[in-house]
Amino acid sequence: MNSVGEGCTELKREYDQCFNRWFAEKFLKGDRSADPCSELFHKYHTCVQKAIKEKDIPIEGVEFMGPSREKPDS
Amino acid sequence: MVKYFSCTGFLKSSWDQVFLAFWQRYPNPYSNHVLTEDIIFREVTPDNCLMSRRLLTKTSRAPRWAERFLPAHMAQKAYILEDSVVDPQGRTMTTLTWNISHARVMSVEERCVYKVNPENSSWTEIEREAWISSRLYGLSKAVQEFGLARFKSNVTKTMKGFEFILAKMQGETPTRTLAETATVKARETALAAKVKAKDLASQAQKKQYV
Numbered sequence: 001m002n003s004v005g006e007g008c009t010e011l012k013r014e015y016d017q018c019f020n021r022w023f024a025e026k027f028l029k030g031d032r033s034a035d036p037c038s039e040l041f042h043k044y045h046t047c048v049q050k051a052i053k054e055k056d057i058p059i060e061g062v063e064f065m066g067p068s069r070e071k072p073d074s
Numbered sequence: 075m076v077k078y079f080s081c082t083g084f085l086k087s088s089w090d091q092v093f094l095a096f097w098q099r100y101p102n103p104y105s106n107h108v109l110t111e112d113i114i115f116r117e118v119t120p121d122n123c124l125m126s127r128r129l130l131t132k133t134s135r136a137p138r139w140a141e142r143f144l145p146a147h148m149a150q151k152a153y154i155l156e157d158s159v160v161d162p163q164g165r166t167m168t169t170l171t172w173n174i175s176h177a178r179v180m181s182v183e184e185r186c187v188y189k190v191n192p193e194n195s196s197w198t199e200i201e202r203e204a205w206i207s208s209r210l211y212g213l214s215k216a217v218q219e220f221g222l223a224r225f226k227s228n229v230t231k232t233m234k235g236f237e238f239i240l241a242k243m244q245g246e247t248p249t250r251t252l253a254e255t256a257t258v259k260a261r262e263t264a265l266a267a268k269v270k271a272k273d274l275a276s277q278a279q280k281k282q283y284v
Contacts (some may be wrong), residue, residue, distance in 0.1 A: 001100040002133055004110040012112065015140045019113075020097060023124075028090050028162050032122060041116065048112050048129075057129070057153050058174055061116065064125065067172045067183055 003044075005051025011044040077170075077206040077218040078224065083233060085198045087240045089165045089190050091213055096158075096167065096188075096238045102235040107133045109151060124160040129153065134176060137220055141274050144179065152176055160220040165190050180192070180208045180221050202229065216274035223267030 003012045003042035026033060052059060085092050100111045102243040108130055115127035134152035136144055152175040160167045173181060183205045191197035204225055208217035 001108065001111040003112050004129060005112075008112070015113075016097070020094070023097065024090075024094050027118075027124060027160075027239065028093065030122070030162060035118065037259050041113075045114070048114060052114070052129070059129065059153075062155065062174070064115075064127065065159070065168075066169070067155075 003048060003051070004055065004057070005048050008044060008047035008051060011040070011047050015040040015044040075207060075214050075218070077222055079204045079206070079222060081202050081229070083202065083229075084191055085202045085233070085236055085240065086196075087198060087244075088189065088196050089167075089198050091240060091243065092236070093160055093167055094187060095236055095243060099235050099239045102238045104201040104231040104238065107231075109133065122163065124158075124162075126158050126160075127160070128156040130156060134173075136179075137271070139272055140213070140217065140220070143210065148179075149175065155205070175283070178209045180206070180210075180217050182206050182221055182225060184225075213275065216271045219267045219271040219274065223264040223271070227264050 001012075003009045015037060018040050022035060022037055025031075087095070094266075099105070100108050110129075110131040112129045113126055114129045115125070117125050118123060130153070131151050132154055133150060135150060136148070152173050154167060154171060154173050156171040158167060158169040169186045169188075170183070171186075172183040185203045187201045189199055189201075191199040204222075206218050206221040206225060208214040208221070210217055
């Protein structure tokens with residue numbers, strides 16, 4: 001799948017591959033050994049953050065699991 | 075004014091397969107509206123839950139009847155955030171998804187809880203809730219109806235995409251019978267809502283001229 005940053009797709013692919021293996025073989029099985037993908041994530045993340053800034057995507061300061069929600073009226 | 079919707083669905087795969095498929099589900103034949111996908115935050119908490127934030131770009135086409143009410147040259151794509159928490163001990167995954175573009179025109183927020191099906195532990199249950207709102211003056215009802223219809227048809231696509239990826243992971247040819255039935259139903263619902271939305275839109279337009 002493509003990244004929002006045109007130049008980040010290859011970095012994303014490498015990271016995704018590492019993550020999926022770790023997620024299936026370690027994390028889901030309760031193995032708490034250190035995440036082997038952090039270096040790949042750092043490279044990918046730096047690239048994506050640059051693209052997000054350039055495209056002015058408004059994600060700054062958005063709370064985790066927390067968009068403001070109005071209560072349903074019914 | 076917020077429109078609320080909830081439903082429960084299930085996938086005939088175990089929780090760990092479904093959680094794994096969750097990260098691998100794009101692209102699939104039913105995700106043509108998803109243009110880009112990125113992980114922009116990820117962390118394992120001290121109690122071993124995985125927190126992630128995914129940024130998605132999706133196409134966002136307004137219905138033809140609404141075009142004249144919207145700003146000219148409005149972007150044809152929307153940015154979506156999807157936060158999730160995977161708890162492997164509790165065997166649950168909770169996701170919260172919402173649009174950060176065009177939120178004044180229409181805001182869709184979805185919350186899903188994935189868990190082991192209580193009646194069949196090799197299946198996974200998905201409890202889905204959605205809140206749809208619009209702040210477009212005089213048109214919010216019509217936009218909500220449209221939003222709900224599109225949301226429902228996207229749920230069908232999501233489930234079909236999941237089934238496709240799960241089958242691929244398990245090295246099978248995807249079965250389509252159940253999903254196809256759901257599509258026909260969703261199409262009928264979408265059509266009914268479209269007619270209703272058109273009605274409301276023409277009423278709103280009449281009101282504007284009074």
